[in-house]
Amino acid sequence: MRGQNNSQPLGSVRPISYARITLSLILLFNIPFGVLDLLFDFVAYFILASQLKEAARRATYFAEATDALRKLALLNLLKLPILIFISASRGGGSYGYDIYAVLSLGFGVFDVIWGVSAVRYIFDGLFRLGERTDASALISPIRLGSSEMSTDTLKVLTLIFAVAKPILAALPDMFRLTSTNGYVSAIVVSPYYIYVLIIAQLLGTAFGIFWLVCMVKYVKAIKKEGQIEHSLEVILTDSDRKKFASDSKIANLKSILTALAISSFLLIDLKFSGNDNINLLPDLIHGIFLIYIAVRLGRVCSARAVGAIISSSVYTALALVYYIFETRFLYYEGYDSLVGLDVYSPEYTAVEILSVVECVSLIVALVFIYRMLHGFIFEHTGTSPLDVGYSAQEKRYHTTLTRFNLASLTLGVVAAVAKCVDVFSKAHFKLEFNLTASSAFIPVIEWMGLAAFICYAAYIALTLYYTSVMKDEVEMKYKDE
Amino acid sequence: MGFGILFFGYFLFLNLTSPAYTDLLAGLILLLALYKLTPVNKFFRMGAVGAGIFSAFGIFELFCEFADVFGLDMSEAVSYIYAPRSLLVAVISILILTGIEDVAREVGADATLGRVRLSKPITYTVLPLHAILEFPSVGSLIPSAYALAIISLVAELAVFVVIILNILTIYSAYMHICMPEDVDNDADADKPSRFGIVNKFRQRQAEKQQEYAEYKLGRMKAKSEKQKKKGKRK
Numbered sequence A: 001m002r003g004q005n006n007s008q009p010l011g012s013v014r015p016i017s018y019a020r021i022t023l024s025l026i027l028l029f030n031i032p033f034g035v036l037d038l039l040f041d042f043v044a045y046f047i048l049a050s051q052l053k054e055a056a057r058r059a060t061y062f063a064e065a066t067d068a069l070r071k072l073a074l075l076n077l078l079k080l081p082i083l084i085f086i087s088a089s090r091g092g093g094s095y096g097y098d099i100y101a102v103l104s105l106g107f108g109v110f111d112v113i114w115g116v117s118a119v120r121y122i123f124d125g126l127f128r129l130g131e132r133t134d135a136s137a138l139i140s141p142i143r144l145g146s147s148e149m150s151t152d153t154l155k156v157l158t159l160i161f162a163v164a165k166p167i168l169a170a171l172p173d174m175f176r177l178t179s180t181n182g183y184v185s186a187i188v189v190s191p192y193y194i195y196v197l198i199i200a201q202l203l204g205t206a207f208g209i210f211w212l213v214c215m216v217k218y219v220k221a222i223k224k225e226g227q228i229e230h231s232l233e234v235i236l237t238d239s240d241r242k243k244f245a246s247d248s249k250i251a252n253l254k255s256i257l258t259a260l261a262i263s264s265f266l267l268i269d270l271k272f273s274g275n276d277n278i279n280l281l282p283d284l285i286h287g288i289f290l291i292y293i294a295v296r297l298g299r300v301c302s303a304r305a306v307g308a309i310i311s312s313s314v315y316t317a318l319a320l321v322y323y324i325f326e327t328r329f330l331y332y333e334g335y336d337s338l339v340g341l342d343v344y345s346p347e348y349t350a351v352e353i354l355s356v357v358e359c360v361s362l363i364v365a366l367v368f369i370y371r372m373l374h375g376f377i378f379e380h381t382g383t384s385p386l387d388v389g390y391s392a393q394e395k396r397y398h399t400t401l402t403r404f405n406l407a408s409l410t411l412g413v414v415a416a417v418a419k420c421v422d423v424f425s426k427a428h429f430k431l432e433f434n435l436t437a438s439s440a441f442i443p444v445i446e447w448m449g450l451a452a453f454i455c456y457a458a459y460i461a462l463t464l465y466y467t468s469v470m471k472d473e474v475e476m477k478y479k480d481e
Numbered sequence B: 001m002g003f004g005i006l007f008f009g010y011f012l013f014l015n016l017t018s019p020a021y022t023d024l025l026a027g028l029i030l031l032l033a034l035y036k037l038t039p040v041n042k043f044f045r046m047g048a049v050g051a052g053i054f055s056a057f058g059i060f061e062l063f064c065e066f067a068d069v070f071g072l073d074m075s076e077a078v079s080y081i082y083a084p085r086s087l088l089v090a091v092i093s094i095l096i097l098t099g100i101e102d103v104a105r106e107v108g109a110d111a112t113l114g115r116v117r118l119s120k121p122i123t124y125t126v127l128p129l130h131a132i133l134e135f136p137s138v139g140s141l142i143p144s145a146y147a148l149a150i151i152s153l154v155a156e157l158a159v160f161v162v163i164i165l166n167i168l169t170i171y172s173a174y175m176h177i178c179m180p181e182d183v184d185n186d187a188d189a190d191k192p193s194r195f196g197i198v199n200k201f202r203q204r205q206a207e208k209q210q211e212y213a214e215y216k217l218g219r220m221k222a223k224s225e226k227q228k229k230k231g232k233r234k
Helices: A020-026 A040-060 A058-088 A096-134 A151-174 A193-225 A227-232 A236-266 A284-302 A305-332 A346-378 A392-425 A447-478 B001-016 B021-038 B042-070 B077-108 B110-134 B135-143 B143-175 B181-190 B195-232
Strands: A143-146 A147-149 A179-181 A184-186
Touching: A020 A193, A040 A058, A040 A096, A040 A227, A040 A236, A058 A096, A058 A227, A058 B110, A058 B143, A096 A151, A096 A227, A143 A193, A147 A151, A147 A284, A147 B181, A151 A193, A236 A284, A236 A447, A284 A346, A346 A392, A346 A447, A392 A447, A392 B135, A392 B195, A447 B001, A447 B021, A447 B143, B001 B021, B001 B077, B001 B143, B021 B077, B077 B135, B077 B143, B077 B195, B110 B135, B110 B143
Parallel strands: none
Antiparallel strands: A143 A147, A179 A184
């Protein structure tokens, strides 16, 4: 089954990162203390899933492992808000402990099921790869001091850990269940609870450290040998290799466009009940996304990305400063202080100035990204204008796409300006009503917040449409090439 | 066009900051979209009923929002709306997703089915939980204001993510699933409009679509010829 032709490039392949794998193993070794898991397991599962996804694209038998890891990641992510909610809302103990214990057990069961299947699939995949290629470290015993441990034993050890960890995490909670004493219902947290908790933590942590040491040694041995990337390449047949190259290129380009579509959603302000509250979705996150997009576009387009990266970074920094000032203003004064006053707060003047500066920086960043996307259209959709077969029809279609790009930029600029105007409207163009003739009660209509939302909506809808059209075009250009 | 209208209606759920202004509009658009999708399956039919009730809530919310202007204090009444409103959003979302899943499975739209399978379990968990959290009595169960703030923050962000996922799912359904009604609509489109500008616009759009179809066909032919040549060389 080994392919002989290794000269063909494999498109964009992200190499496996041993540092990330080690980090995820470190995140996994501990036993959560009730809700409190300082080393987030879901992060570890997401990292492992993303690493295995790269391997699965070349060796398909890793796909099942990736699926199981994704399920585990989602389960652990969901677990967090639910258990925090239950433990925080438990007033005085009563039924809260019971619900908590049952949920903890329920999550534990799924943790065991998916954990075991993930471990089985991962090791089966690694062993299969080790047996068929030169990556012998995948199946060779690992050295632990003077003794050795076979990879089969390591698999069994990992399976035991995958079962023991959820059990040891959920076991102490079972001792917090409500029990009844004769006819009188009473909440009795078992006196053994604390002992069980300590024993579970000590046992689990000791076992976890041993498992971690073994696994890190295994990963180090694989890294030292350095054959895994090569093994994943040679295991591909010639036809698979071609398909893989075009698929990975399409996936890479499409992921950039997906990031662009998601970034448009991050322009929205998300505030607790009303436009006058703190923004839960600071523009800082939007800025980070724009930097990411600029870097990725720079890798696939011939146009230089420096301008886009610098302008996005400046926007991100300014968004952070603006967020700090706005939050400070809300903490000390609040928008209520602006209602019905002719004299404006100097604190708010700083917020207004910063909002203008942030708006300008966002527009500059959007213009740079627009220019890069312009290049993207000509390089990655349809026929290249430099090609002899570049027809008038294709030119017209490119024009349509560039118009979409321009329209998207225009709506982005409008949304940015609307955001800025919203900040000003709170102090200068308020729609106030004083029908009650009482100076203490002046209702204000948040009209500009709504207008800004409409602008964001238009920008998001167009970006979503535009990126999906571009995705189709990219797929058409590179599919089966 | 059911899914297209549904997309716009559901989009308005993204306005989490001041939903009182847009809920009525969202409800009416959803009602129209789900009414159009009613013949497809029972989930859309039930969703249409939900959207109708949601529109009634929208009217009340809008009234409460503007009550301030007339010197009426409706703040206490408003606090009791949030929980049933969130519950309705959860129910409508679940019905829409189940309906889409049903149709996508039937027509073999795997991309849409994949999206539904991702967003459905998250929607089932997050939106009902958020609705429970909105009940005033549940809020008072949480002893610390700090804990309440953290929980609300997590819930709000989770709802935002869920709604984005659902929007993308509906958009995927719009792109990949062609309903029988759409074919009928195309037949209706042949009837000339009373307004000249509309006819001009339609004509221009039809020309563009035709041109794009030809362009795609041409490229596909060129590609297959290229592949044939390559095969012969081998």
